[in-house]
Amino acid sequence: MNSKQRIDSEPENGDARGHGASPCCSDIKEYVMRRNEAFLLLDKDKIVKMMKEHEIEIPENETVFWASVHIARTKMTDFSKDVKAESQMWLRENGFAV
Numbered sequence: 001m002n003s004k005q006r007i008d009s010e011p012e013n014g015d016a017r018g019h020g021a022s023p024c025c026s027d028i029k030e031y032v033m034r035r036n037e038a039f040l041l042l043d044k045d046k047i048v049k050m051m052k053e054h055e056i057e058i059p060e061n062e063t064v065f066w067a068s069v070h071i072a073r074t075k076m077t078d079f080s081k082d083v084k085a086e087s088q089m090w091l092r093e094n095g096f097a098v
Contacts, residue, residue, distance in 0.1 A: 032078075034046070034050065035050060036076070036078065036079075038050060039069065039072060039073050039076065039079075040079070040083065042069065044065075047069060063094060066090070066094075067091060067094065067096055069087075070087035070088075070090045070091050070096075071087070071091065071096075073086075073087040074087050074088055074091075074098075
């Protein structure tokens, strides 16, 4: 193997920093798919489960919980303008600045 091949090729078990190639990417893709499903469907049980898995504090106040969900939906780059508009409307209707 010449020096150019060593520089340009990724090690079989991950990149030069020791990160795994496939497992890392598939974990991220799986997480994003799960997150998107939960947030698109506004599935509180799934959202809460994910928050607990990632040690994110769950607001006790129901309105604050849903506001955080709708704010997150407006920031997700792979959500449509319609989904974001729906969340912006919810936020406005519940007294939150958009």
